[in-house]
Every structure is written in C-alpha cells, then in structure tokens.
Amino acid sequence: MSVHFQAINTDFTMDQTSPPEYAYNDDDDGDSDLDSQSGCENGSPPRRRLCAQSTRWNGIDDLDTAPKLQKFTPKRKPGHQLDPNGTYTPLDLFSLFVDYGAISILCNNINKQAVKSIDKGKKYNWIPVQETDIYKFLGLTFYFCLVKLPEIKDYWKQNTIFSQVFPPKVMARERYRTIYWNIDMSDSYDDPSNDKKKGMPQCDPLLSLRPLLDIITSACKMYYHPQRSLSIEKKMVATKAHIKVKATNKEFQLFVLSDSDNGYTVDFSIYAGTSQLSSNHGLQYDTVMSLLNPSYLGHGYHLYVDNFYTSPRLFKDLYDMNIGACGLFKGNRKDCPQTQNNALTKKEPRGTIRWIREGPLVFVKWMDSREVSICSTFHPAFAGETTMQHSKHNDGNWGSTAVTCPTPVIEYNKHMKCFDFSEHLIQYHTIHQKTSNWYRTLFFHFLDISATNAYLLHKELCRERKQNPMTHRGFVQELTAQLCGVTVSIPPSKAPEQHLPVPVSNQTEKSKRASYGRKGCIYCRNTLRKEQSTPWKCHLSCFFPYNFNQ
Known part of the structure; x- marks a missing residue:
C-alpha cells in the first residue's frame, strides 16, 4: 500500500526568551478534529493544525513545532x-x-x-x-x-x-x-x-579497579571534546568469574557516553549497586546526570538514549539544563501519555503516525513492522520525512516503498548507529x-x-x-x-645457499689414510693466498669455468 503525503515547511522561528505558543483544542471528544482530518468545507484540502498538550493523539495532518534550545556552547572546541x-x-x-x-x-x-x-x-x-x-x-x-x-x-x-x-x-x-x-x-x-566497610557508604566496591579506571576515564575526557550529538548506551561485559560487584546474569553493566559522530568513548561508569545512587529518581536518571556534566561538556548538546533511560522527568530536567534529549520509551513508564483517544492500533497501515505534545516533550508512535514509540524535546513530531521499506506490494511482488517516518525516528537511527560502530571496533580486535x-x-x-x-x-x-x-x-x-619494542616489517631472510658440500673421494677401504683424495682449496688459494687441502668440493663445481678439484 502506497502512502502519499504532503511536504511540510519546518522553518519555524521562535523567541528564545518566551515559551512556544500552542493552539489548544477545546473539544475533548475530538469530533471536530476528525472532521478536519477528512477535509475542510467546500472541498478544500485538509489544513495542518497547530496542536499541543491535548488529551487525544494527533495525526499526521496536525502541525507540531519543537521548542528551540539555546545555541551550542561547548567548553572547548569540539574534536x-x-x-x-x-x-x-x-x-x-x-x-x-x-x-x-x-x-x-x-x-x-x-x-x-x-x-x-x-x-x-x-x-x-x-x-x-x-x-x-x-x-x-x-x-x-x-x-x-x-x-x-x-x-x-x-x-x-x-x-x-x-x-x-x-x-x-x-x-x-x-x-x-x-x-x-x-x-x-x-x-x-x-x-x-x-x-x-561492606554495606556502608564508605565501602568502594570498585576499589580493585579504581586507579586504572580513574586514569582512563580522565584521559577520555581530556584529549577529546565531543561534537554536539551524544549517545548513552548500556553495555554488557560477559564474565564467568566470581564477582563481588553487582551484575546481571554474569555480566557487568557499563554505562557509556559516546560521541554520536564517530563513536569515541567520552566517559563511562560501572554499575556497582543501588547503594551508590545519589538521588531517589532511579538508576537511569542518576547515570545520565553523572555522565552529562556541563562543567566540562558545556550546553546545547543533543542526547540520544534507548528505552532503558527514557523518562519524562529526566528529559524535562535535561531541557532545563539546555540539553535536548531523544529516545525510545516504554508505554507503561510513569508520566507517559495513557490516553486511548485516537491512539495507534495494530491494524494501522505501515507509516501511520500519532503524537502528543506536553510542553517541551513530544511523544510519537509510529507503525513500522511493529509499533515504535519515541520521545524528544528538540524535534518536531513530523516534518515530511520518508524512509524506504522493503515490503510486499499488492500484486504479490516485493520491493521498496517510501513510507512516512517521524523526525525523531530518522534522527535517532542516524546518531545511535555510531555507538554500534564503536562496539564493532572493540569486538573486532578485543x-x-x-x-x-x-x-x-x-x-x-x-x-x-x-x-x-x-x-x-x-x-x-x-x-x-x-x-x-x-x-x-x-x-x-x-x-x-x-x-x-620491534617493528612490524622484518628484513627478508637470506636465501638458502645453493652450494652444497660433497666429499671429494669415497673411501671404501679401511686401509686408506685419512687424507686420501684431498684436493687443493680454490678459495684458500685465491682469497687467503695459501695452500690448503680439503676432502670436500661443491656439488655445482661443474658449472664454473675452473675445476674445484684441482
């Protein structure tokens, strides 16, 4: 099934000092909205509406504007x-x-x-x-x-x-x-x-790692400053050893902050148990806040995370710190929209979009091969993008089809793949x-x-x-x-000698003296200028103009 859409102009400008203005829908049942989706009076084409903070899910024909963050101000020149x-x-x-x-x-x-x-x-x-x-x-x-x-x-x-x-x-x-x-x-x-000190705040569960851990994490931040787009991922390091720190299924949990442009590891931390948390907002919240330190990063960054970290509280607090956030979310997460009014269903065709904006947060649901839920504080819900999907056409043949895709999904896939690139580099030569x-x-x-x-x-x-x-x-x-302390290239080994020694004479009788059959050495005569007898000769002597046996 082909999906047709109209390109949307997303060149919106907003005053940084004032919050964005949204047109609220007064009807709770959404009847008038459904009418406007099918078209306007007198056969005019459907209008794009400006909606926000409604109690219903908006569709692709509803206009959304992302709040504008302050400009990017890193502490150092990126790179x-x-x-x-x-x-x-x-x-x-x-x-x-x-x-x-x-x-x-x-x-x-x-x-x-x-x-x-x-x-x-x-x-x-x-x-x-x-x-x-x-x-x-x-x-x-x-x-x-x-x-x-x-x-x-x-x-x-x-x-x-x-x-x-x-x-x-x-x-x-x-x-x-x-x-x-x-x-x-x-x-x-x-x-x-x-x-x-086990069980007390003074106990350091990572004491066995502390010196090298501190040196490497400090160096990661010292010799490189990330570009604007960042990502945080949870990485599992498998082990079969007996472990003293908190782990799941014999795997260490590492929380990695990386540059989304090249996969460089900017900072990382190791999960050592809930006793190390500094707030009551949960592991995910504290992890992100500890890795995103504006004192050495700066402001105006864009962060991409997976559904392990995404929460409305975290994203709003990051927005107050002038850090935009985008990530997948779980529908049962606290403070996420729960309304079923005009919600996305499993029967919707591929490319269907539903979204709700709550202040700086926009929650988007998109039907791909299955439902995809994503949240952002610096993207509009939809700005006319498409993605190519390999699917089966109505005639039974397979081919590529252009499918409408939300803006946060496009940007999320673009920037999160660099973390996978970094993981692949580590795994290739681990x-x-x-x-x-x-x-x-x-x-x-x-x-x-x-x-x-x-x-x-x-x-x-x-x-x-x-x-x-x-x-x-x-x-x-x-x-x-x-x-x-060596070099990769080594000098070529010397070719094996082609001159092999063979005996001058074969002494078959025991009565013959030991010096029987010896001949004068050509090398000693010509080079050392002395006479010397030898019981050996070169097996290639017949190829030389002089006789080695003389």
Missing part, C-alpha cells in the same frame, strides 16, 4: 585536543590513556600481589617486574587478539608446524603466565580494610580472555577502550591533515610491535 602539528605513533596515542604513571602503578601492585600469593603457598619463580615487562606483556596480549589460537600456552608450543616464532622471543611462557596471574590494579593490602577474576575481565576491557579511542584519535588527526588513516587492524599491529 581532538592534541597538538595539530605533532607526530603521534600508535603507541603515543595509546599512552595517552595508559600512561607511564599507570604502568608504574601496575608494576608496584603486581609485585605486591605476587609476594602475597607466594606467602599463601603459590609455587612459582618470581622476579619483580619492571615497566618494560608490562609493555611487553601488553604487546603480547594484543598479539594474541591478532593471531588467535585456542589456548595461551599454544603460542609457546614447539616442534610443530603450528609453532609461533614471535612470542618466545619477547617473553618466556612462565613469565607471561605469572604476570597474568598477579594482575592487580590496586594495592591488594587495602582490600581487607575496604571489605570491613583482547578479552577467560579468567577467574572479575577485575581482570574489566582490566582487559579498559585496554580495549583505550586502544579503540587511540585509533579514533588517529583517524581524527588524519582527517584534519587530509591524510589516509591506517586500517584498524593495521593500527593494532603497529601498536603491538611498538609495545614489544
């Missing part, structure tokens, strides 16, 4: 915050997030954890690690995600056609394993005192490994975030300089080599 004339290798960019200070902290804490483990009865040879050991350890960890084998020990397997040459040259297997077993981001001697420690799982995920952000900074620098960036895999390869 990377690096020297535009500087030269940055992959290791330089990665070291912005995992700097030398973080490596030194890891060294101290790993050494303390190893001593503590040995005191508990662990039996292995331990030599205190240095910073160079940590860099090589990280380099091998990234190498394992590029060259995948079933188990870590397989990288040191010898005397097989599947043996790896590079890992044994960087670090011995037992050295890598002992460092892996003792990874600790915090001082292990502080854990008992923190465990005694260094995630099976582990029995929960904090080790997050340690590897922190490295994934750092490497991905470093690559996105590399792309930003290349785009600014109009250069072709490396591929993601090429970037990780260069980073791996630089962490291990």
Whole structure:
C-alpha cells in the first residue's frame, strides 16, 4: 500500500526568551478534529493544525513545532585536543590513556600481589617486574587478539608446524603466565580494610579497579571534546568469574557516553549497586546526570538514549539544563501519555503516525513492522520525512516503498548507529580472555577502550591533515610491535645457499689414510693466498669455468 503525503515547511522561528505558543483544542471528544482530518468545507484540502498538550493523539495532518534550545556552547572546541602539528605513533596515542604513571602503578601492585600469593603457598619463580615487562606483556596480549589460537600456552608450543616464532622471543611462557596471574590494579593490602566497610557508604566496591579506571576515564575526557550529538548506551561485559560487584546474569553493566559522530568513548561508569545512587529518581536518571556534566561538556548538546533511560522527568530536567534529549520509551513508564483517544492500533497501515505534545516533550508512535514509540524535546513530531521499506506490494511482488517516518525516528537511527560502530571496533580486535577474576575481565576491557579511542584519535588527526588513516587492524599491529619494542616489517631472510658440500673421494677401504683424495682449496688459494687441502668440493663445481678439484 502506497502512502502519499504532503511536504511540510519546518522553518519555524521562535523567541528564545518566551515559551512556544500552542493552539489548544477545546473539544475533548475530538469530533471536530476528525472532521478536519477528512477535509475542510467546500472541498478544500485538509489544513495542518497547530496542536499541543491535548488529551487525544494527533495525526499526521496536525502541525507540531519543537521548542528551540539555546545555541551550542561547548567548553572547548569540539574534536581532538592534541597538538595539530605533532607526530603521534600508535603507541603515543595509546599512552595517552595508559600512561607511564599507570604502568608504574601496575608494576608496584603486581609485585605486591605476587609476594602475597607466594606467602599463601603459590609455587612459582618470581622476579619483580619492571615497566618494560608490562609493555611487553601488553604487546603480547594484543598479539594474541591478532593471531588467535585456542589456548595461551599454544603460542609457546614447539616442534610443530603450528609453532609461533614471535612470542618466545619477547617473553618466556612462565613469565607471561605469572604476570597474568598477579594482575592487580590496586594495592591488594587495602582490600581487607575496604571489605570491613561492606554495606556502608564508605565501602568502594570498585576499589580493585579504581586507579586504572580513574586514569582512563580522565584521559577520555581530556584529549577529546565531543561534537554536539551524544549517545548513552548500556553495555554488557560477559564474565564467568566470581564477582563481588553487582551484575546481571554474569555480566557487568557499563554505562557509556559516546560521541554520536564517530563513536569515541567520552566517559563511562560501572554499575556497582543501588547503594551508590545519589538521588531517589532511579538508576537511569542518576547515570545520565553523572555522565552529562556541563562543567566540562558545556550546553546545547543533543542526547540520544534507548528505552532503558527514557523518562519524562529526566528529559524535562535535561531541557532545563539546555540539553535536548531523544529516545525510545516504554508505554507503561510513569508520566507517559495513557490516553486511548485516537491512539495507534495494530491494524494501522505501515507509516501511520500519532503524537502528543506536553510542553517541551513530544511523544510519537509510529507503525513500522511493529509499533515504535519515541520521545524528544528538540524535534518536531513530523516534518515530511520518508524512509524506504522493503515490503510486499499488492500484486504479490516485493520491493521498496517510501513510507512516512517521524523526525525523531530518522534522527535517532542516524546518531545511535555510531555507538554500534564503536562496539564493532572493540569486538573486532578485543583482547578479552577467560579468567577467574572479575577485575581482570574489566582490566582487559579498559585496554580495549583505550586502544579503540587511540585509533579514533588517529583517524581524527588524519582527517584534519587530509591524510589516509591506517586500517584498524593495521593500527593494532603497529601498536603491538611498538609495545614489544620491534617493528612490524622484518628484513627478508637470506636465501638458502645453493652450494652444497660433497666429499671429494669415497673411501671404501679401511686401509686408506685419512687424507686420501684431498684436493687443493680454490678459495684458500685465491682469497687467503695459501695452500690448503680439503676432502670436500661443491656439488655445482661443474658449472664454473675452473675445476674445484684441482
């Protein structure tokens, strides 16, 4: 079924100092509205009406105007915050997030954890690690995600056609394993005192992650300032380890704030239980408010979220902070419209739109293959957009059809896909490994975030300089080599010698002396200028103009 619509002029201007004026419908039953939908008197075409805050759902012929936010005023110039004339290798960019200070902290804490483990009865040879050991350890960890084998020990397997040459040259297997077993981001001697505070506000459930977590989140905000469009998503990090912090189905919940233009991770937090909430508005509200800090972001941003975060209270409070919000919503969420007057039904054709405006909030329902519900504080309900849908026509053939689509849905799909792009970058070359420690799982995920952000900074620098960036895999390869102190390209090996020695004579009788059949060496005669006898000759001597046997 084809859907026809009339394009709408959305160039509305409003005074920023005064709230938008809306024409309210006086009739509660909606009879006159239904009449105007079918057309006006004397056969004139239907008029677009300006409606807001009604007790009925408006249709596609009703005009909606979005409130205008103040202009975009970021705290810093959006984009990377690096020297535009500087030269940055992959290791330089990665070291912005995992700097030398973080490596030194890891060294101290790993050494303390190893001593503590040995005191508990662990039996292995331990030599205190240095910073160079940590860099090589990280380099091998990234190498394992590029060259995948079933188990870590397989990288040191010898005397097989599947043996790896590079890992044994960087670090011995037992050295890598002992460092892996003792990874600790915090001082292990502080854990008992923190465990005694369990259940009290002073207890930090993320103490085991705190040093590296603070360093990486600070670096994410320091070296890049996001563009106007932001997104917040809930990410699940799977683990089979025994965990001490709050998790669902053996998965950690990470709340990630990212730039919708390129997928850069601006900030993230880890859910550690409801006891960490700072207000009574719920987890979703507190998460968004903690990530959207105007003190370092600025004002006028546009935020896109999924239905986990969307609530009218949150969106109105963000609007008061001059931050527009758009996201999917659940119909049973508190303060969402519950009226069934002219509501969307399952029998409506694809492309049908219903909307209600309540002050700065517009609630839109759209029929696609199923009902889609979305809410926004900076979009009009509908401005004439269409989207191509693959569907079955009346004649039974499949094809693409232009279907009317609400403005918030178009913009939501456009900006939320960048978060998926960031997730794909992390998953393509993730260094995630099976582990029995929960904090080790997050340690590897922190490295994934750092490497991905470093690559996105590399792309930003290349785009600014109009250069072709490396591929993601090429970037990780260069980073791996630089962490291990080598180069990706190695000099070609010397071609095998074609001259093979063969004996001059075959001594079959035991009575013959040992020097029987020896001949003068041509090399010694011509190069060393001395006579020397040898029992060997070159098997290719017949191809040379002189006789090696003389």
